[in-house]
Amino acid sequence: MSISFQQFDAYVDRHADEYVRRLQALCRIPSIAALGGAAMADAAAVVAELATTAGLDVELANAGGPPVALCQGGSGSRGLLIYNHYDVQPPDPLDEWRTPPFAAEIIDGVLYARGVADNKSNVVARLAALEAYRATVGELPLRVACVFEGEEEIGSLHLARFAAEHADLLRSMDGCVWEAGYKDERDRPVVILGLKGVLSLLLTVRVMNSDAHSGYGGLYPNAAWRLIEALSTLRSADGRVTIDGIWDHVRPPSAAEEAAMAAIPTDDEAVQRRKGFSAYLGGLTGVDALRRLMFEPTCTINGIWGGYTGQGSKTVIPAQASAKLDIRLTPDLTPTIAFDLLRAHLDRRGFTDIEVIEEEEGLMPARTDPTAPVALAAIAALADVHGIAPVVEPTSGGSGPMYQLCQAYGIPAVSIGVGWAQSNAHAPNESMRITDYIEGIKVIGRFIHRFASA
Amino acid sequence: MSISFQQFDAYVDRHADEYVRRLQALCRIPSIAALGGAAMADAAAVVAELATTAGLDVELANAGGPPVALCQGGSGSRGLLIYNHYDVQPPDPLDEWRTPPFAAEIIDGVLYARGVADNKSNVVARLAALEAYRATVGELPLRVACVFEGEEEIGSLHLARFAAEHADLLRSMDGCVWEAGYKDERDRPVVILGLKGVLSLLLTVRVMNSDAHSGYGGLYPNAAWRLIEALSTLRSADGRVTIDGIWDHVRPPSAAEEAAMAAIPTDDEAVQRRKGFSAYLGGLTGVDALRRLMFEPTCTINGIWGGYTGQGSKTVIPAQASAKLDIRLTPDLTPTIAFDLLRAHLDRRGFTDIEVIEEEEGLMPARTDPTAPVALAAIAALADVHGIAPVVEPTSGGSGPMYQLCQAYGIPAVSIGVGWAQSNAHAPNESMRITDYIEGIKVIGRFIHRFASA
Numbered sequence: 001m002s003i004s005f006q007q008f009d010a011y012v013d014r015h016a017d018e019y020v021r022r023l024q025a026l027c028r029i030p031s032i033a034a035l036g037g038a039a040m041a042d043a044a045a046v047v048a049e050l051a052t053t054a055g056l057d058v059e060l061a062n063a064g065g066p067p068v069a070l071c072q073g074g075s076g077s078r079g080l081l082i083y084n085h086y087d088v089q090p091p092d093p094l095d096e097w098r099t100p101p102f103a104a105e106i107i108d109g110v111l112y113a114r115g116v117a118d119n120k121s122n123v124v125a126r127l128a129a130l131e132a133y134r135a136t137v138g139e140l141p142l143r144v145a146c147v148f149e150g151e152e153e154i155g156s157l158h159l160a161r162f163a164a165e166h167a168d169l170l171r172s173m174d175g176c177v178w179e180a181g182y183k184d185e186r187d188r189p190v191v192i193l194g195l196k197g198v199l200s201l202l203l204t205v206r207v208m209n210s211d212a213h214s215g216y217g218g219l220y221p222n223a224a225w226r227l228i229e230a231l232s233t234l235r236s237a238d239g240r241v242t243i244d245g246i247w248d249h250v251r252p253p254s255a256a257e258e259a260a261m262a263a264i265p266t267d268d269e270a271v272q273r274r275k276g277f278s279a280y281l282g283g284l285t286g287v288d289a290l291r292r293l294m295f296e297p298t299c300t301i302n303g304i305w306g307g308y309t310g311q312g313s314k315t316v317i318p319a320q321a322s323a324k325l326d327i328r329l330t331p332d333l334t335p336t337i338a339f340d341l342l343r344a345h346l347d348r349r350g351f352t353d354i355e356v357i358e359e360e361e362g363l364m365p366a367r368t369d370p371t372a373p374v375a376l377a378a379i380a381a382l383a384d385v386h387g388i389a390p391v392v393e394p395t396s397g398g399s400g401p402m403y404q405l406c407q408a409y410g411i412p413a414v415s416i417g418v419g420w421a422q423s424n425a426h427a428p429n430e431s432m433r434i435t436d437y438i439e440g441i442k443v444i445g446r447f448i449h450r451f452a453s454a
Numbered sequence: 455m456s457i458s459f460q461q462f463d464a465y466v467d468r469h470a471d472e473y474v475r476r477l478q479a480l481c482r483i484p485s486i487a488a489l490g491g492a493a494m495a496d497a498a499a500v501v502a503e504l505a506t507t508a509g510l511d512v513e514l515a516n517a518g519g520p521p522v523a524l525c526q527g528g529s530g531s532r533g534l535l536i537y538n539h540y541d542v543q544p545p546d547p548l549d550e551w552r553t554p555p556f557a558a559e560i561i562d563g564v565l566y567a568r569g570v571a572d573n574k575s576n577v578v579a580r581l582a583a584l585e586a587y588r589a590t591v592g593e594l595p596l597r598v599a600c601v602f603e604g605e606e607e608i609g610s611l612h613l614a615r616f617a618a619e620h621a622d623l624l625r626s627m628d629g630c631v632w633e634a635g636y637k638d639e640r641d642r643p644v645v646i647l648g649l650k651g652v653l654s655l656l657l658t659v660r661v662m663n664s665d666a667h668s669g670y671g672g673l674y675p676n677a678a679w680r681l682i683e684a685l686s687t688l689r690s691a692d693g694r695v696t697i698d699g700i701w702d703h704v705r706p707p708s709a710a711e712e713a714a715m716a717a718i719p720t721d722d723e724a725v726q727r728r729k730g731f732s733a734y735l736g737g738l739t740g741v742d743a744l745r746r747l748m749f750e751p752t753c754t755i756n757g758i759w760g761g762y763t764g765q766g767s768k769t770v771i772p773a774q775a776s777a778k779l780d781i782r783l784t785p786d787l788t789p790t791i792a793f794d795l796l797r798a799h800l801d802r803r804g805f806t807d808i809e810v811i812e813e814e815e816g817l818m819p820a821r822t823d824p825t826a827p828v829a830l831a832a833i834a835a836l837a838d839v840h841g842i843a844p845v846v847e848p849t850s851g852g853s854g855p856m857y858q859l860c861q862a863y864g865i866p867a868v869s870i871g872v873g874w875a876q877s878n879a880h881a882p883n884e885s886m887r888i889t890d891y892i893e894g895i896k897v898i899g900r901f902i903h904r905f906a907s908a
Binding site: 196219276277296298317321397398426 | 609650652654661662663664666667668669670671672673674675676678679682683685686689691693694729730731734735738743746747750752753754755756757758759760761762763766767768769770771772775776777778780782813814850851852853880
């Protein structure tokens with residue numbers, strides 16, 4: 001880096017209380033996407049105001065859902081896309097929260113609020129970084145376009161439409177900072193270079209016109225048994241997907257990706273202890289477990305139900321049974337391919353009676369090359385602030401609309417952010433450490449500088 | 455038969471309207487065992503009054519639940535036990551009834567009411583037969599003991615205690631007429647000589663301390679998959695039970711039982727059409743299907759649940775999953791043996807984490823020899839009234855507390871009664887034809903005479 005960030009850091013530290021107050025104000029708006037209502041526009045307005053304060057031009061775009069705040073500024077040959085969302089998950093179960101989920105209280109340096117980690121702190125931190133940069137370093141050295149949507153927690157229903165309507169802008173972008181990022185269990189900063197795709201399915205089978213007396217259990221078809229027979233063919237007990245032909249679409253890790261995995265510190269036993277089990281499926285450990293997590297498709301029963309599920313016994317043969325299933329997708333394995341493979345797999349085995357429907361539109365996998373400028377800039381910026389090389393993960397095991405906003409328009413994307421190992425995203429007592437938040441602002445300042453000049 | 459039943463029949467026909475009114479009065483009492491309350495004692499009191507009218511001595515015994523009406527009369531060397539229950543199933547779903555379930559309305563010769571077929575019509579018909587017998591033939595030619603309980607629909611919780619407290623009386627009985635019986639799809643009268651036993655189980659598995667993000671689906675244990683893996687080992691797709699060692703306890707049909715099965719008219723396609731499927735499990739038909747129904751154990755999933763079962767998708771790994779299972783038991787295969795075999799089967803395959811508990815106390819299988827006097831009397835009585843040989847079924851596919859009241863005290867038992875193919879027991883629009891009811895009274899009169907003198 002050719003410039004010193006001493007002034008920038010001093011400015012951020014001087015305004016830390018103000019940045020925390022801004023975050024608390026945003027966290028106090030219950031912008032629960034699943035509920036919608038006035039809170040969505042309220043949150044979008046606060047975000048727009050923060051963006052204006054940061055010197056950006058703000059447009060509240062209507063793509064069919066809550067407003068998408070498109071905030072642009074800066075100039076230069078390089079274009080940076082910043083993606084975040086101002087909506088949050090529902091806060092229930094409420095009785096497990098130590099503070100009210102929209103009170104945004106700070107206890108021992110930790111801010112508790114629904115949505116603080118996922119992902120309002122990153123919204124405010126990134127805008128604060130732009131503001132501090134302009135106040136101390138000067139005008140932004142690249143073109144910045146921030147996209148703040150309000151439907152991420154319900155499947156980003158209108159993001160693809162927004163993207164299509166802003167295709168030229170997106171095609172002019174050179175890299176994206178994705179919504180979230182965190183420090184790992186040992187407080188090492190993490191850069192994530194991709195997301196898995198996901199296909200969410202509902203399988204239903206109906207075998208007769210009504211439930212029947214289980215005295216006929218040896219003769220009549222049983223929807224629960226039938227569903228189990230079909231599901232049993234999809235995955236082996238060691239957790240490996242066994243859908244016919246799916247492995248033909250799985251791209252093995254490159255040498256660079258293998259090297260990246262080998263460099264990731266793991267502590268399998270700590271994770272297992274925290275979750276209350278003793279081994280990963282198939283006995284996988286270390287790099288083998290990472291390979292399963294990052295480079296292999298998964299097939300997960302999310303829920304299953306059928307027949308009598310109340311108190312006591314009811315000797316009935318269920319006429320209908322269902323399962324919700326998600327298939328996580330690796331690069332080259334699109335939702336369409338996975339769906340067709342599953343359908344053919346079931347049909348080939350005579351399970352034509354198992355109805356399979358998509359619960360919502362599938363998400364494509366997305367992956368960024370570790371040598372892309374946006375990745376290198378993120379790695380360097382984290383190293384600058386934390387003094388250690390960050391952990392680089394080729395992908396998260398999770399999914400998101402990264403492909404439809406970024407890769408579909410040729411934009412490599414990285415996830416960095418201010419979460420920690422106990423952020424409890426989507427869970428009670430969602431939280432963020434104030435120190436991580438302030439550090440995260442400093443990281444973004446350096447990232448902008450490095451990405452502009454890389 | 456040495457006497458004519460002309461006078462008996464004329465008496466029954468003359469009192470037919472009165473017998474229907476008595477039945478309606480009993481059906482209008484909502485004696486739902488699952489709800490309990492004052493209706494139980496009300497129903498017991500009406501039954502006691504009918505028994506008194508029939509000339510029996512009535513004792514309302516307290517065995518810990520609703521009253522058990524023990525009604526005795528007659529004299530002679532032979533003892534006849536009559537078992538019925540005055541309790542009924544809950545009537546829901548209410549909106550599927552064409553008449554209110556406790557209105558006991560008659561439409562086109564069919565009485566609709568919850569409990570009319572299962573089994574208040576048999577209570578009233580049997581007592582009416584005793585009354586008519588005494589009014590026309592003379593004093594009862596055998597000792598009669600009627601046991602009318604009020605907990606059959608919730609597992610006969612206190613019947614074993616009642617039986618133990620009346621062991622001497624039960625040991626003095628030579629045969630039993632069991633609660634229910636029916637005409638088949640082609641209106642042929644049926645005699646049933648046994649019941650299967652049943653073991654009702656709850657299987658539960660918990661694999662971690664809370665649900666987890668399905669991004670980790672390839673690594674973390676999943677309770678739904680785990681349960682499915684275990685269940686898949688218990689039954690093959692053709693419906694045959696595959697629990698280790700269970701077939702060592704299955705007694706094959708005797709030559710007499712094979713002959714009885716061969717004589718049973720079947721209409722598999724009619725049953726399948728009515729239920730809305732196209733074939734029995736394993737493609738079984740005719741005698742092979744009867745053999746599965748009557749002489750083989752079954753393993754039926756009654757219900758299954760785990761994970762997210764609400765609207766839309768939730769990409770979660772379930773920490774816990776459960777299934778309700780019933781195992782129907784053939785003679786020699788007791789609930790204890792079946793439970794121990796299942797536990798050992800699971801343990802042997804490493805499924806020690808699957809918790810198995812009995813939902814309620816298991817019921818023993820019960821079987822009566824087709825040449826027992828009580829069976830011969832029932833067959834002859836049905837032939838007398840209907841003019842055709844009845845269908846003789848070695849056993850029902852269903853279960854009941856027959857063993858604990860009868861076989862445990864050396865009493866052979868048969869099921870005959872006034873139901874029809876559309877009785878809809880346990881279902882909306884439970885019904886009974888008035889003509890079947892009056893015929894059934896005439897059958898019992900002849901049965902008493904034949905059994906006393908056989």
